[in-house]
């Protein structure tokens with residue numbers, strides 16, 4: 414964010430999300446460059462991370478498919494011209510209306526999370542005379558080193574079909590007349606920076622595939638989900654995540670069969686660093702033991718700090734004063750949890766100063 418951009422912010426009403434489209438473009442270019450080295454790799458952008466209609470067309474134009482978790486997201490994807498045959502649709506609670514929308518547009522795949530869901534998709538597909546492509550989402554019981562609220566691949570989580578039920582689910586899918594079984598789907602969690610978590614997933618997939626082959630099952634598509642994390646502590650030093658290492662991990666570990674296709678569902682790593690929440694300081698006040706910097710953005714604008722205790726880097730972009738103070742940077746909402754950061758060192762801050770909350774492009778505006 415340069416001085417011209419910051420001075421342009423002065424006349425704007427706050428709070429607002431600032432999206433750096435050129436960083437988004439460089440991130441997309443890095444992804445394309447890495448993925449193009451592997452013939453069988455396909456990336457779907459996880460729209461749940463940021464569904465802003467000004468950004469989606471840029472992501473679609475870069476050649477990514479879309480990963481959706483609601484009918485609304487499918488509609489946004491179609492409006493942004495993501496090809497329907499590159500849309501995948503996950504979620505534990507797909508409604509009939511959402512399933513029908515997906516059937517109408519012949520999406521690439523339903524990522525099916527339970528047997529009851531499989532039966533309903535078959536029934537609805539029968540009613541509208543369609544064949545639904547299905548990947549079964551298997552809960553691989555692989556942990557991830559991340560916040561407990563965003564671990565999804567453990568047996569105790571609500572996501573996916575239990576590993577032990579995989580064969581039964583595949584056989585059922587193969588028997589249902591309006592279902593085409595096209596592969597398996599996995600997702601172990603989000604904000605994963607420990608690359609060995611992905612190695613563990615790939616190894617679990619290898620074991621499962623070997624076992625299923627023994628039962629005569631062929632898997633055309635393997636969807637490994639998303640989860641690659643971003644550097645919240647140093648966004649300026651690491652604006653683009655290490656996609657090279659991420660894709661290489663799967664390329665080196667997953668044992669692929671002929672013509673098998675691998676799908677990725679990346680959200681945070683695509684849009685996280687290009688977004689900043691810009692707010693204005695309303696008051697600076699002294700408490701008994703603390704100083705509070707009260708800004709005009711709150712947990713209703715960015716809920717991650719109060720929901721997960723997530724720490725986003727905060728900057729006073731109006732002041733370069735060498736004098737620093739410790740502040741609790743808080744929002745205006747009548748909730749004690751409406752806090753962005755506590756005891757946070759910033760240049761001496763005054764009423765009217767602009768405050769930037771960094772790395773807010775993913776799971777910010779959309780939540």
Ligand code: LLP
Pocket residue numbers: 459462480503563565600602603604638639640641678679680681682717775776
């Ligand atoms: N695929 C599936 C099936 C998912 O559930 C998710 C995210 C993704 C892909 C994309 O994951 P990503 O690449 O963005 O890590 N609101 C939380 C994050 C929730 C993630 C939910 N699932 C946060 O603000 O940290």
